[in-house]
Amino acid sequence: MVDQVVRGTTRRVERVGDTIRRPVAPWTPAVHALLRHLESVGFPASPRVLGFDQEGREILTYIEGESGAAGWAKVVTEDGLRAVARLLRDYHQAVAGWKRDPDLLWASGIHEPGSDPNNPDEVVCHGDFGPWNIVWRGDRPVGIIDWDFAYPAPPRRDIVYALEYLTPFRGDAECVRSLHYAKPPNRRRRLEIFAEAYGLTSIDGLVDEILAGQRETYETVRRLAEAGAEPQATWARQGYLDHLRQRLQWSEELRSLFD
Incomplete structure (x- = not known):
């Protein structure tokens, strides 16, 4: 439990x-x-x-296999990274064209900005597609769990979210100490591997979108915390805003690692 x-x-x-x-x-x-x-x-x-x-x-x-913290080690290898990219692509293909009820209430709120259930360029994104929510059996990803944050949006939103963690947009020391990398990762190559396996024609714009997502997350948490909203106010008291600011600062200062 x-x-x-x-x-x-x-x-x-x-x-x-x-x-x-x-x-x-x-x-x-x-x-x-x-x-x-x-x-x-x-x-x-x-x-x-x-x-x-x-x-x-x-x-x-229940989907049998390894998930949670164990998922980080699985995506370190190039084969694991490719497999995860294909899993996300397969999910987006499976949900494409779903004629959903436009009045469904998603965790992020009803009627997402620009949301249109008949828009062919929009799907229901998983919303939290990170290593912790992928179930593995051996070296094969077999499941996606924790769908609470699903919401209507272009599939690229899932891609950008996932790449922050799969590239990863983290410092060398953290990658080696906590994320199971034997040495600092070649982040640009990992972007290219994911993009090719998913079926993207290029990585153009991805880094800018990931940085924009980090800025948006920081500003959203800051604004809600200042308004006294929960859990953001508690997160701010616990130092989470400083953590988000440091992540964004690292990404902006070391952007050359991705280009």
Whole structure:
């Protein structure tokens, strides 16, 4: 049993046999609609919705394998990086064209800016596609978990988010000390490997978009914290804003590593 914090609310996640039980949230119907669509098109890497238990918790199938902190070591190799890029591409292809209900409520809010359920250039992004949310069996990624942050947007938003962690936009010392790299990574090459495996024709603009995402995250957390919103106010008291500022400063000062 683990505690998961989503938008300031602690949710107790429990494994029961071959299932996962989690408290529902306002966006649970939207996530269930997404997962049922993925099941209907035969996408194998998402959990299946089994309904609700007597406590009112959602029931999802458990995907056997390694995830969480173990995922960081899996994406260090070029083969692992390629496999993750293909998994994200396969997900985007599976969700493309889904005629979703335009009134579904997602965790990020209803009616995303520019969101149009009939827009062919928009999908429902996973929203938190990082190494910690990928399930592995050996060297093969077999599942994507924790869909709470799914939201409608162009698929490139998932790509840019993922690349901050997969490139990674982290210092050499942190890569070696905490992220399982034997030596500092060749970040530009990793950008190129991911882009090629996903099917992008170039990496043009990706670095600028990742930096823009880091700035947006910092400003959003800062603004909400100053307004007293939670959990952002608590994050600020705990030093998270300083952490975000340092990450952004590192990315801006060492941008040459990616060009």
